[in-house]
Amino acid sequence: MAQHLQDTTTLHNGVNMPWLGLGVFKVEEGSELIQAVKSAIAHGYRSIDTAAIYDNETGVGQAIKEALQDNNLSRKELFVTSKVWTADMGYEETIAAYETSLAKLGLEYLDLYLIHWPVKGKYKETWRALETLYKEGRVKAIGVSNFQIHHLEEVMDLEIKPMVNQVELHPYLSQQALLSFCQEQGIQLEAWSPLMQGQLLDQPVLKQIAAKHSKSVAQVIIRWDLQRGIITIPKSTKEHRIIENVDVFDFLLTEEDMNLINALNQDQRVGPDPDNFDF
Numbered sequence: 001m002a003q004h005l006q007d008t009t010t011l012h013n014g015v016n017m018p019w020l021g022l023g024v025f026k027v028e029e030g031s032e033l034i035q036a037v038k039s040a041i042a043h044g045y046r047s048i049d050t051a052a053i054y055d056n057e058t059g060v061g062q063a064i065k066e067a068l069q070d071n072n073l074s075r076k077e078l079f080v081t082s083k084v085w086t087a088d089m090g091y092e093e094t095i096a097a098y099e100t101s102l103a104k105l106g107l108e109y110l111d112l113y114l115i116h117w118p119v120k121g122k123y124k125e126t127w128r129a130l131e132t133l134y135k136e137g138r139v140k141a142i143g144v145s146n147f148q149i150h151h152l153e154e155v156m157d158l159e160i161k162p163m164v165n166q167v168e169l170h171p172y173l174s175q176q177a178l179l180s181f182c183q184e185q186g187i188q189l190e191a192w193s194p195l196m197q198g199q200l201l202d203q204p205v206l207k208q209i210a211a212k213h214s215k216s217v218a219q220v221i222i223r224w225d226l227q228r229g230i231i232t233i234p235k236s237t238k239e240h241r242i243i244e245n246v247d248v249f250d251f252l253l254t255e256e257d258m259n260l261i262n263a264l265n266q267d268q269r270v271g272p273d274p275d276n277f278d279f
Helices: 031-042 057-070 091-105 123-135 149-156 176-185 204-213 217-227 239-244 255-262
Strands: 008-010 016-018 047-049 079-084 110-115 139-145 164-168 188-192
Touching: 031 047, 031 057, 031 239, 057 079, 057 091, 079 091, 091 110, 091 123, 110 123, 110 164, 123 139, 123 149, 139 149, 149 176, 164 176, 176 188, 204 217, 204 255, 217 239, 217 255
Parallel strands: 047 079, 079 110, 110 139, 139 164, 164 188
Antiparallel strands: 008 016
């Protein structure tokens, strides 16, 4: 189990990926974005997650470049993720989309490249493109996002098994069946929107557990993720929240705490249902 912000898990291809990172969904290009990424890296974050559709890869790249210089870090000390959007799916289109993301980020490679959504009839060819990028050594690891078990089973029949599946996951959408399947298959599950976009911060059971540990609700949720073996990427642009969100290594949730949080599951989403989304 992670003991420190920079602790990593080993993906099934041997690549090390940090347990905790910064997400930048819905953070627009500009000074706020750049400062958030730079602040996160300065405070010890080593994983940054973006996507083509977020339309902020240029700012993320600028922030990474400045943060590496400011903190005397090398590129290999960071883990950078991006994703191919639905409009760019298909074999040749995905290869081109990867080149575009690299150019915007100003990077020579990505640590992780994901298929953003399982668009029916397109994600197999898109996966073949990711396999090509991986075999050519242009990306360190490849994976998927928002894939259900049946989607995973289809791409697992191809040459390379996904290393990561990033999905919406929080106490109201605990994804236990998907977690169990991924663990059985050696696919690392990663949580986006772990705080349910702030909707759980006043949840009574979580507030009670947080008070018991003298922690915030956000810290309790992030700790719950880590103790379930899930990578998590909470989003924040405020420095004090960026710091607070990773101050989670000095306490443990009890089995009773974990059970209480698990019992909150309602299969409730803030994002689209991957099986019922009109792409």
